Amino acid sequence: MNYTQAINQFIVENFLFGDDNNLATDASLLENGIIDSTGVLELISFLEETYGITIEDEEMVPENLDSIDNINNFLKKKLTAL
Amino acid sequence: MCGLAGIFHIHHDNASGAIPLETLKRMTAALQHRGADESGVYIDDQIGLGHARLSIIDLTSGTQPIHNENKTLWIVFNGEIFNYRELRKQLIDAGHHFYTTSDTEVVLHLFERHGTRCLDLLNGQFAFAIWDTVKKKLFLARDRMGICPLHYTVQNGFFYFASEVKSLFMEPNIPRELDPIALDQIFTLWTPLPGATAFKNIQELEPGQFMTVDKDRINFKKYWHFPIVPRTGHMDAPIEDITEQLTHLLLDAVKIRLIADVTVGSYLSGGLDSSGITALVSKQFNQHLQSFGIRFEESDFDESRFQKQLSSFLNVSHKELSVSNTDIAAHFPDILWHAEKPILRTAPVPLFLLSKLVSDNGLKVILTGEGADEIFGGYNIFKETLIRKFWARHPENLSRADLITRIYPNIFKNPLLKNSLIQFFGQGLDTADDPLFSHMIRWNNTRRIKTFFSDTLKESIGDYDCIQEIRDRLPDDFNAASSLTKAQYLESTLFLSNYLLSSQGDRVAMGHAVETRPPFLDHRVIEFMARVPSIWKVFGLNEKYLLKKVFKDVLPENIVLRPKNPYRAPIQQSLLTKENSDFINNILGKTSLQAAGYFNAQKVRALTRKLSAQKNINEVDGMAIAGIVSTQIIHDQYIQNFPASVNPMPELDLIVDHRPPNHGLST
Numbered sequence: 001m002n003y004t005q006a007i008n009q010f011i012v013e014n015f016l017f018g019d020d021n022n023l024a025t026d027a028s029l030l031e032n033g034i035i036d037s038t039g040v041l042e043l044i045s046f047l048e049e050t051y052g053i054t055i056e057d058e059e060m061v062p063e064n065l066d067s068i069d070n071i072n073n074f075l076k077k078k079l080t081a082l
Numbered sequence: 083m084c085g086l087a088g089i090f091h092i093h094h095d096n097a098s099g100a101i102p103l104e105t106l107k108r109m110t111a112a113l114q115h116r117g118a119d120e121s122g123v124y125i126d127d128q129i130g131l132g133h134a135r136l137s138i139i140d141l142t143s144g145t146q147p148i149h150n151e152n153k154t155l156w157i158v159f160n161g162e163i164f165n166y167r168e169l170r171k172q173l174i175d176a177g178h179h180f181y182t183t184s185d186t187e188v189v190l191h192l193f194e195r196h197g198t199r200c201l202d203l204l205n206g207q208f209a210f211a212i213w214d215t216v217k218k219k220l221f222l223a224r225d226r227m228g229i230c231p232l233h234y235t236v237q238n239g240f241f242y243f244a245s246e247v248k249s250l251f252m253e254p255n256i257p258r259e260l261d262p263i264a265l266d267q268i269f270t271l272w273t274p275l276p277g278a279t280a281f282k283n284i285q286e287l288e289p290g291q292f293m294t295v296d297k298d299r300i301n302f303k304k305y306w307h308f309p310i311v312p313r314t315g316h317m318d319a320p321i322e323d324i325t326e327q328l329t330h331l332l333l334d335a336v337k338i339r340l341i342a343d344v345t346v347g348s349y350l351s352g353g354l355d356s357s358g359i360t361a362l363v364s365k366q367f368n369q370h371l372q373s374f375g376i377r378f379e380e381s382d383f384d385e386s387r388f389q390k391q392l393s394s395f396l397n398v399s400h401k402e403l404s405v406s407n408t409d410i411a412a413h414f415p416d417i418l419w420h421a422e423k424p425i426l427r428t429a430p431v432p433l434f435l436l437s438k439l440v441s442d443n444g445l446k447v448i449l450t451g452e453g454a455d456e457i458f459g460g461y462n463i464f465k466e467t468l469i470r471k472f473w474a475r476h477p478e479n480l481s482r483a484d485l486i487t488r489i490y491p492n493i494f495k496n497p498l499l500k501n502s503l504i505q506f507f508g509q510g511l512d513t514a515d516d517p518l519f520s521h522m523i524r525w526n527n528t529r530r531i532k533t534f535f536s537d538t539l540k541e542s543i544g545d546y547d548c549i550q551e552i553r554d555r556l557p558d559d560f561n562a563a564s565s566l567t568k569a570q571y572l573e574s575t576l577f578l579s580n581y582l583l584s585s586q587g588d589r590v591a592m593g594h595a596v597e598t599r600p601p602f603l604d605h606r607v608i609e610f611m612a613r614v615p616s617i618w619k620v621f622g623l624n625e626k627y628l629l630k631k632v633f634k635d636v637l638p639e640n641i642v643l644r645p646k647n648p649y650r651a652p653i654q655q656s657l658l659t660k661e662n663s664d665f666i667n668n669i670l671g672k673t674s675l676q677a678a679g680y681f682n683a684q685k686v687r688a689l690t691r692k693l694s695a696q697k698n699i700n701e702v703d704g705m706a707i708a709g710i711v712s713t714q715i716i717h718d719q720y721i722q723n724f725p726a727s728v729n730p731m732p733e734l735d736l737i738v739d740h741r742p743p744n745h746g747l748s749t
Contacts, residue, residue, distance in 0.1 A: 014692055017685035019533060030505055033530050037506035038700035040499060060501045 003075045007068050010046050015039060025068040040065065047071070053078050084146070085113025085134040085592075086158040087244040088211055089253075090220050092236070092297055094128045099239075100741070106130040108252040111728035113245055115420075116160070116592045120145050122736030124156045129213050129220065133158040136595050138342050138446060139166075144184035145736050150194055151179050154216050156738075157193075159186040160245055161208030161230045162599070164338035169203060186210075193221065198292055201305045205338065205604065209287070211243060215740075219296040226306040226605045227453070228276075228289030228579040231588055235284050241295050246589075247284055247422045251724055257283065258721050260713070262542035265424070265680065269709055270529040270548050272426050273580040275555075280423035280716065289579045306605065308575050309612035312562040316615045324614060325631045328607075332632060335604035336362045339449055346447045346599075347372040347440060350400060351649065352388030354626060354633065354641065355451025355460075357396075359601055361636040363449065364396045371398045374440055374448070376432045379406040380652045388641060395638055403439045405432045410656035411665075415715050420593040421585035422720070424713040426528070426705040429651040434590035441594040452587060452600035456574040457611050458629040459566060459619030460646055465489045467520035467569045468620060470507060474514035483508065488623060491645075517560055518552065520569035525549060531706040534689065536682050552576075566616040653704040654693055657711060666690070669714045678717045681710055 004025055012020050015034050029035040035043065043065065044055055053075075064074040087109035089101050103125055110121055110132030117136030124131040124147040133146040139162070147156045163169070166185035169192060174180070178191045185206075192200040193212055198221065207229035212221045222243060224232050234243040237256050244250050251258055261282040264274045274280060276288045287293060290306035317324060336359060340346050348360045350373035364371045373396075375389040386402060393400030410431045417430045440448055455461045466489060473482040486507045487494040494500060510522050518525075535543075552572075560568065583600075591598045601607075611619070614628060621627035630642050658666065668674060670690060675683040689706060693699060 013688060017533060017682075017688040017692075019682075019685065030502070031509070033526055036527050036530070036700060036702055037499065037503045039702075040502040041496070042696070042700065057500075060499070062501070062505055065502065066505075 001076065001079070003072050004068055006050070007071050007075075010043075010050075011035075011068065014042060014046075023068070025072075027068075028062075028066050029068075030062070030066055043071075047075065051075060051079060053082070084136050084160045085110070085116035085245040085249070086160050086209065086211060086232075087113060087132040087249045088158065088213075088220075088242070089130045090213075090241040090243075090295060091128050091239065092241050092295065093239045094218075094297065100127065101125055101130040103130065105253050106132050107731060107734065108727055109242075109244055109249045110134055110734075111731050112249040112252050114728070114732055115595060116245060117595060118732070120735045121732055122146050122738070123734060124158075124213070124738040124740070126215065126740035127742055128218065131156060131158045131211060131213060136446060136597065138162065138344055138597065140182055140184035141343050143182040144186060146186060147736075147738060148182060148184065148187050148190060149738075150190055154214065155190055155194055156213045156215070157186060157190040157210060159189060159208065159210040160232075161206060161210070161225065162341075162597070163188060163204050163206040163208065164341060164604075165203075165205040167341075198223075198294070198303070198305070201292060205606070207599065207603075209245065217296070219294055221292065221294050222287060223292035223305075224287045224289060226290040227308075227574075227583065227603050227608075229583050229588060229600070229603065231584060232287045233279060233284055234287065234293075236300075237283075241300075247279060247281060248419075248720075248724075250284060251720070252727070254726060258724060259283075260680070260717065260721065262539055263546055263548075265535075265539065265713070266532070266543045266546060267548040268424050268426070269532050269535070270525050271552075271576055272528065273577060273585075274423065275548065275551060276575065276580060281720070289575075307557065308571055309609050310557060310559050310563045310567060310571055311612045312559065313564060313615075315613060317613050321618060321628075321631070324618060325628060328610065328614075328628060329632045331604075331607055331610055332601065333362060333366060335601040335607055336449070337367060339599040339601050339604075340367055342447050344446050345372070345444070346449060347374060347443075347445045348398075348449045349373065349436070349451065349598075350375045350389055350392060350398070351451070352385035352392060352641075353451065353647065353649075354630065354637070354644075355454035355602065357388075357392050357451075357637055357641055358454075358629070358633040359449050359451050360392070360398060361396055361633065364398050365636055369397070371396075372443065372445065373398045373400045374436055374443075375400065375402045376436055377402050377404040378432070378651070379404070380655060383650055383652060385647065388644075391638065392641065401439060401443065403432075403436050405435060405651075407652055407656035407659060408661060409435060410651060411659060411662040414657065414711070415719070416593070417585075417590055418712050418715045419719055420589040422589070422716070423585065424709055424716055425581075425585055426531075426709045426712075427651070428653050428656060428708060429649060430586045430590045432651050433586055434593050437591045437594040437596040440596045446595065447597050447599065448591070450587075450598045450600045451602065452582060452598070453574075453578060453603040454626065454629060455646070456570060456578045457602055457608055458626040459570065459616075460626045460629075461573065462489050462625075462646070462648075463520060463524065463573065464566055464569050464620055465623055465625060466507065466523075467565050469623075470511060471514055471519070471565050473508070474511040477508070477511050480504075485623070517556055517568060518549065518572070520565065521572050522549075527702060528705060530702055531709060534681050534685050534706060534710060536679055539680050564616045566619060567612075653708050654699050657707060658690070658693055666711065669711060669718070674714060678714060678721075680713055680717070686710055
């Protein structure tokens with residue numbers, strides 16, 4: 001299962017307000033000014049609500065959340081573990 | 083305070099056209115909210131000066147314009163000179179004659195004696211214009227920090243000036259257009275840069291600047307710069323001595339700001355700064371002080387319990403005003419009419435309502451704690467800078483990173499956020515030598531809201547980059563300064579002067595004819611603090627360390643020790659309510675947005691959808707909605723539906739008509 005498209009859609013709608021701009025799936029969301037510190041909260045709520053998962057404190061690291069690819073891989077791992 | 087306006091026909095000798103008295107009257111009338119006690123004009127064949135007066139010093143004979151002994155110099159003046167009594171005495175000793183007891187007349191004679199260097203002798207907050215009928219030269223000046231406003235524009239050989247932009251727009255030939263470059267600045271820095279306004283071709287005299295205008299040229303000069311003192315120039319005295327000197331200085335700064343022929347009150351927010359000022363006044367100078375404070379419906383923003391504690395501790399008569407979300411939404415358009423620029427917050431609204439309470443209680447003058455955070459090192463951005471600088475030396479050291487969580491306990495409340503927040507504040511650690519290091523995170527974060535700009539607006543802005551312009555304007559000695567000094571300079575010269583003292587200061591107070599006086603911005607205090615070592619400003623992570631020492635004997639301990647809580651007001655909680663939805667839907671509707679042309683309607687729709695669906699709203703979305711709504715309102719008020727005249731026109735109390743015969747019939 002690939003979640004890239006759904007994640008991309010969420011990010012484009014909520015942080016880019018529809019402005020796709022050919023967002024690369026490996027681009028850092030923070031460094032490119034797409035998400036700010038509190039925007040991460042929105043992203044987490046989205047992931048938890050949409051996929052019925054709980055994200056733990058120690059999972060809140062850039063390796064899991066800072067690009068569409070990272071989120072996709074993280075989700076895959078998380079959902080397989082369920 | 084007051085309002086002033088004028089029209090100067092620069093090329094009088096080689097072109098026709100008299101000074102239109104009717105326009106001058108309209109320009110003056112447009113400022114009557116700043117002072118409705120009296121109004122007056124001076125007019126000759128080349129210039130017209132208008133004045134709307136709020137009488138504070140010399141209630142009976144201070145009607146303006148005011149002239150010198152032989153009527154060769156004429157002045158219109160807004161503001162206060164706090165050391166005018168001693169200057170007046172010196173001038174009388176030197177042979178000058180006065181026909182009023184006002185501070186305005188002192189400025190005129192001081193100019194007559196010292197020329198433009200008179201500015202160095204003034205301690206005050208002011209904007210004024212002096213017309214020299216012999217040299218045919220106009221002199222305009224503004225106080226050091228920019229407490230009083232002064233705008234100007236040149237159009238078809240005429241030079242127009244006024245306290246507020248709305249007064250300039252009373253001349254129908256002056257085009258009214260929002261400036262794309264200013265919008266770029268506002269949507270990055272929260273304010274236009276010094277000298278700029280939201281409008282194309284309308285300039286503001288910079289703080290600490292004067293200009294002269296005659297038929298040959300327009301000259302500008304900065305007579306005062308916000309001081310930058312390198313470490314080598316810092317005081318080497320024990321902290322006790324520094325505290326004592328500062329206490330002495332602050333007492334005098336407060337004392338001279340109590341000079342008025344009317345009652346002076348005080349704002350009391352419950353924080354250190356306004357509490358300290360209120361304490362100094364009530365303990366040293368006036369035991370019957372009246373203070374005023376704001377209560378918020380939203381408990382996150384409310385500080386009223388501290389106000390209650392202080393008013394009984396200091397034995398002042400305190401009045402509070404309760405502000406609801408509905409009030410903020412209802413008066414947002416009013417404060418924009420006064421602020422004359424788009425803003426990214428709603429915080430001016432409660433202060434606008436508070437000045438009404440002051441005015442309803444019969445007061446015209448209020449002392450405020452404004453400026454303390456900039457001058458004494460109170461803001462989190464200063465501590466954030468010091469920590470990030472310390473962290474940058476060993477970026478891998480996470481205990482250094484952890485310090486950040488100590489200064490933002492509220493946003494780190496959610497443990498889930500810790501890693502991403504630390505990563506957020508870790509941005510730019512590799513550029514710790516950047517002169518703008520302290521502010522880049524904030525500006526980069528804010529400018530994300532430029533994503534809502536329309537393609538047309540983006541095109542007009544082109545490659546322009548306001549952050550690059552700030553870099554280009556930095557003074558030569560900037561790099562030698564400490565990190566804290568650099569951050570203080572940026573905060574004071576950008577945000578304090580152009581937003582806090584304007585949109586959140588002069589404009590919302592003068593909206594109800596109330597003059598605010600900030601003792602912490604006495605230039606002697608600023609210059610003194612510039613020589614105080616950074617360590618005494620932010621001691622470890624203890625902000626305003628020196629100021630706390632000054633106030634520890636006059637305030638309750640919990641007030642001195644409580645962490646700083648920035649003054650804020652609700653944005654989306656007030657603007658995006660059901661009650662306000664008709665207004666918002668209309669002003670943010672596709673038709674309105676496209677007609678005005680500044681924003682991308684689809685994106686704005688996506689934003690409002692997001693904001694109304696979500697509970698957790700991030701700060702950037704809040705700034706975006708305030709910025710978009712306020713730009714649309716300013717467009718409606720100033721571009722689309724600007725009222726061409728003032729109704730009813732007030733009667734002038736004084737008309738000095740020096741036009742040659744036959745000229746007087748023109749309108």
